[in-house]
Amino acid sequence: MNMKQVRLPQFHDRAESVWAQFLQALPVIVFFLIMFYSVIFFFGMEYTTIASLVTVIFQGNYKKRKVPTVPLISLLLQQLLLLGLAYIATWNIVLSLILNLVVPFWLIFTKASQFNQLGYFSTLMTFTFMQFIPVDWNGFVIQFEAMTFCCIFVFITIKLYHQMNRGKLGICTERKVMHLLGCILEKFLNDDDISSDLKELFHLQRLLYQEANDKRGKRHVVTTAGKLQYMFAILIQRTTYLVSNQSKVLRPVDEESRKLALDLAEYMQKAGEIDFLSGNRAKTWTLMKEGRRLLAEAEKEKDIFHRHVANFFRMFLFILHQAEVREQGILSEQWEVPAKHRFKERVLAHFRPDTFEMRFALRMSIVLMAGMAFNLLFYDEHSYWFVMNAFLLLRPMYEDSNYRMRTRFLGTAAGCILVALVLPLCGSSIASHLIIAGIMVSCMYTATPGTIVHALFVTCFALSMTTLAMGETMAVFLRMAYIVGAVLFVLVINRFFFPTSLGSQVRYNFQLLFHMHHMYLRMLEDLLTNQLDYWRICDAQIQYHTVLAQIRNDLPQVEKDEKDREYFNKILNITWCMASEIQQMFFQVKHKKRGIEARRIMEQYISYTDYVLNQIQEMLHLKKEKKLKNIEGMKYQRYIEGEPELSSLMTQYARNLSRLYVLVLRRVR
Structure with missing residues (x-):
């Protein structure tokens, strides 16, 4: 009897879980069944594979909060192109080998990455599955008609689903972050525990960079929507850094400052209720008006608390303005990636044996070439x-x-x-x-x-x-x-x-993470004499934070020992702080021309930092950087006369670098 009493609640919970999964999958089930029986009725039972292919596209897009029309049409047209290539691949063994070598490389290189490992799946699945049963010209025409019919149905269904469920697809990450920031600030002022909220804030901050990464442009480093998300990600990263590492900055010194802090918290929570990146002036006008009032109030005082509050409002109001005028075009030449660099990074960079895309594309090509050859020869x-x-x-x-x-x-x-x-x-x-x-x-x-x-x-x-x-x-x-x-x-x-393997990929990502810290230092050095390339900074920051997020996601699966995970997470936490500090240095350096002495101090600071980073990489058994300056005879200094904010960032960065060195050295010894 007791055993039955124990089992019945478990069975009930399991049944509820299955029912919940069924309800969640119901739109996909209904879509497939409609496609499946429609294809049988209109085109014949031998073409039902197409129903499975378009269901994968529907399943990957119907839950998205926004599905732009042009990319969706482009994806569906690509299905028709791949159908044609699959038909050509069945003509003879030579064409089969050539296309099953080339097409996987094309789709994996353009759609997949270590951050979106299955980005290739829906398109390569179409190319692969449509080769299974070779057909003549008449059969191909029917296939093309069936695929066209299904693609049109996919487009209409996704648009109708979004229209009917506009308020049920969840709120955007930007709104979640703003509301959470407001709650954290309010709790902080009331001396409540914010540890769990900070953990969620770090997760959402990484998600913002990942979403910006998904909106990379063809000529520009990001699309218009991607630029807005990127700028917002920077704002939140700075704010997150202050909340988590410089909490004394947010501690008001008097009652008037406390009132401003509470107003800021309330403002953030209000912003979380408005889709402020939509560009709809009716939704953002109130936010802009209130933000200008609070900015004016923050600018009355010059202490560090008021200065940071004013900096927040200046950037947030700028983002709101950019969202409002997005139709006029907010991507200038400074955001355009040079053609040479586009070719190098988007094509040549993949053709290295250590990259994720190259290694997987080679394996997939071997599988498809051998598999399709077997299918044609022993059909x-x-x-x-x-x-x-x-x-x-x-x-x-x-x-x-x-x-x-x-x-x-x-x-x-x-x-x-x-x-x-x-x-x-x-x-x-x-x-x-x-x-x-x-x-x-x-x-x-x-x-x-x-x-x-x-x-x-x-x-x-x-x-x-x-x-x-x-x-x-x-x-x-x-x-x-x-x-x-x-x-x-x-x-x-x-x-x-x-x-x-997952372990080798995590190690590769650690190597890339440290390499990017060196690249940040090169970019900072270049800023001392040249203008800021927004596309280069944007590209570096997005890549850095997506790599960092990928390591955090994979680390628990690779490091089973809790102490090892804690050790590597400490490394990631310190390097995140260092990245936040040097990214703020970029914008401090860009706003002011410096004399010879100030530039000399910065150059020597950068050279010393490069050297210490290289020592840490050597202790971690990671590949060292090749081109570093000789620091013999250089004087290390982390303070520049007349520049307190830049000097403060340099000092904080140096302290974190020292913490990282000591942490790794203790582990090695």
Whole structure:
């Protein structure tokens, strides 16, 4: 009796969880079923693969808060282009090898990165799956018509879904951050605990940079929307830095200052209720008016607290103004990436054996070339199951791929057993098979992708359709034979052809993180004599914070020991502070021309910092920088006469660098 009482609540909780997953997946399930049965009705059962392909696009876009029309149309047109390339690839073995080498490189290089590892998936899936069953010209025309029909339906459905659920898709990150900042400041003034709020603030601050990274432009470093998000990310990073490291700055010295701080907290929370980056003047006018009033109040005093409050309002009001005039174009020549640099960074930089994109593109090309060659040379109705499973099992990271090999094999075996038990009870009519397929699809989209349960329902869905044309025994045998072949093939590719493990990627990212600190110092040195390149600063900051976020995300999976995780997190925390300080130095340096002595002090400060950073990299067994100045005979100084703010940042940066050196040295010893 006691055992039943224990199990019943667990069963109830599990049932509630599954029901919640089903409701969450319901829009995708309904979309697929409409597409699936529509394609069968209008074009024929042999074209149902297209329904799965467009469902992936719908699934990846329908929940987004904003889906711009032009990028969505571009994505759908790309599906039609890839359909045409897939058709050409089935003409002969030579074209198959060439296109299955070139297309994966194109899609992985342009759509995927270590920060968006599966960005290639929906497009490369279309190119791959549409090669499975070669068709003649008439068959291709029907495929093209079916794909066009489905793409139009995707576009209309996503736009209608967003129109109907405009207020239910969540608020933007900017609003969340502003509201949270207001709450933190209010709690801080009342001496309440803010540790959990700070943790969430750091998470949202990293998310802002990641969202700005997703809005990179073709000619400019970012799009108009990306520039607004980037500027807001800088503002929040500075504010986060002050809240977490310089809390004494925010401590008001008198009652009047306390009132201003409370007004600032209230202002931030109000901003969190308004979509202030939308460019809608009606929504932002009140914010701008109140912000100008508080700015004028902050400018009355010159102490450090009022100065930081005034700096916040100046930048926030500038962002609001930029959002308001965005239609007139806010991307100047200073934000345009030179053509030479675009080619170097977006093309040549990927063609290195240590990059994520190069290593994964090589593995994917080998899999598709070998798999499609096998499909063409030994073609039967289901030989494509081999390359299909290999494509789905090959993942950017070795660990993820191995996990999916286990779950896919076990799920396929379980699915074959279930089909062997269920299908004989349901008759052999087409209608019964289609009904079972619909039920299996509903379960498939409810299950978590990559799990055994998901693979089980994928197998049941596939076999419920396959057994219309062949016996159950043969279908089950082929399904298991091809999954075993695909697992062994991918296992060899992952082990011996340009493997990329999570641990090696984290180490590569640590190397990149320190390299970027050196690059920051080079940029700071260049600013002493030259103008600020906004595109270069923007590009560096976005990359730095996305790399940092990726390390934080992957570290718990790589470092299982709690002490090791704590050690590396301390390194990340210190380097984050250093990045925040040097980024503020950029804007301090750019606003004032300096004399020879001030430039000499800064240059020597930078050279010493470079040297110490290199020593830390050596202790961490990371690759050292090649081009560093000889510091022999140089005088180290971190104060410049007449520049208290810059000197304060230089001092704080040096202290953090010293903390980092001591932390790593103690570990080494």
